[in-house]
Amino acid sequence: MTITCVEDFRQVYRSRVPRMFYDYAESGSYTESTFRQNESDFQRLNIRQRVGVDIRNITTLTEMAGESVNLPLAFAPVGMLGIQNIGGEIKVAKAAQKFGVPFILSTMSIASVEEVAEATSAPFWFQLYVVKDRDFVREMIHRAKAAGCSRLVITMDLSMLGQRHRDLKNKLSIRPNLKNLVNIATKPRWAYEFATGPAVSFGNVVGHAKGVDDLASLLTWAAEMVDPALDWDDVEWIRREWDGPVILKGILDVEDARIAADMGIETIVVSNHGGRQLDGAGSSISWLPRIADAVSDRVELLLDSGVRSGMDIFRARAMGASGVLLGRAMVYALGAMGQEGVEILLSILDKELRTTMGLAGKTQLDDISPKDVYWTD
Structure with a gap:
């Protein structure tokens, strides 16, 4: 199959990865209305076509969260x-380093922060889940700093878990039941790599969190450690422990954005967790212009949820984001073709963004503004 767009990766990914892991990535909470709206609302945002402009010198170089990047995107943190x-984490980190964009490692990654640091030479960002065990949180912060992570991304929208029906029906687990084993048997490439590769663990947690010594105890810990008490005082504590640039991820309301700005937070990610938490929340792209109107003079805005193309990156820039985080698109490419797939994905997005800029009469990202797009029903 000739890969020309993100959708092509999704189709190959679906054919190669066990269903329970495909559904883990390609699903939302409850009715999945927000999950679907994230993507469909981008399509409602039309781009103005412009002509008669010299577009010979298009550049996508810019900055995100104070770091120079070759494209206005970072790879979002994705558990498992x-x-x-x-x-996967090391493969994506290497592709990101090669292309000059940030990679964000999840707390719930398979490879540990130390393993990713050892395998790469460019600083990456670390995403922190704030759990009840504050000793673990403190240790994780300092491990990320010792590994050379340049930015700490605090996830704010996981104080309780949105129910994901597909995961429950699939009995999602890294220890599959008979039904899942039968499905895995239809994915021989994945099964071979899993069987012959290194043992799967959650390197940031197993052996570090209290009482978590193996995968069985990890599952119990993960279910019990989601912290409904997470508040803005915790953010201040984390900032003191980290003592470096902090990014808040999961802001989807003007009031919360103002609180973050008043605290002196420099960067926030407008996000609804890919539609995996509050079902019925608006799409990230629909909230972005409202949040930008309120705080963009004080806070840098990034956006995730629903980005599937270079055209979407252009739309997000027009609505006030300096860049986007790619989650599902990255998972599709990785699951389909490994590191090579992620590198091809970056090349595709680069071409799409440059083509969109040129046909919209833009050569500089900073020249893209709300005037370059318009909503349609």
Whole structure:
């Protein structure tokens, strides 16, 4: 199959990865209305076509969260990435380093923060889940700093778990039941890599969190450690422990954005967790212009949820984001073709963004503004 777009990766990914892991990535909470709206609302945002402009010198160089990047995107933190494709976190980190964009490692990654640091030479970002065990949180912060992570991304929208029906019906687990084993047997490439690759663990948690010594105890810990008490005082405590640039992820309301700005937070990610938490929340792209109107003079805005193309990156820039985070698109490419797939994905997005800029009469990302797009029903 000739890969020309993100949708092509999704189709190959679906054919190669066990159903329970495909559904883990390609699903939302409850009715999945927000999950679907994230993507469909981008399509409602039309781009103005312009002509008669010299577009010979298009550049996508810019900055995100104070770091120079070759494209206005970063790879979002995704839990269990190393199960979608064995060694996945390191493969994505290497592709990101090669292309000059940030990679964000999830707390719930398979490879540990130390393993990713050892395998790469460019600083990456670390995403922190704030759990009840504050000793673990403190240790995780300092491990990320010792590993050379340049930015700490605090996930704010996981104080309780949105129910994902597909995961429950699939009995999602890294220890599959008979039904899942039968499905895995239809994915021989994945099964071979899983069987012959390194043992799967959650390197940031197993052996570090209290009482978590193996995968069985990890599952119990993960279910019990979601912290409904997470508040803005915790954010201040984390900032003191980290003592470096902090990004808040999961802001989807003007009031919360103002609170973050008043605290002196420099960067926030407008996000609804890919539609995996509050079902019925608006799409990230629909909230972005409202949040930008309120705080963009004080806070840098990034966006995730629903980005599937270079055209979407252009739309997000127009609505006030300096860049986007790619989650599902990255998972599709990794699950389909490993590191090579992620590198091809970056090339595709680069071409799409440059083509969109040129046909919209833009050569500089900073020249893209709300005037370059318009909503349609």
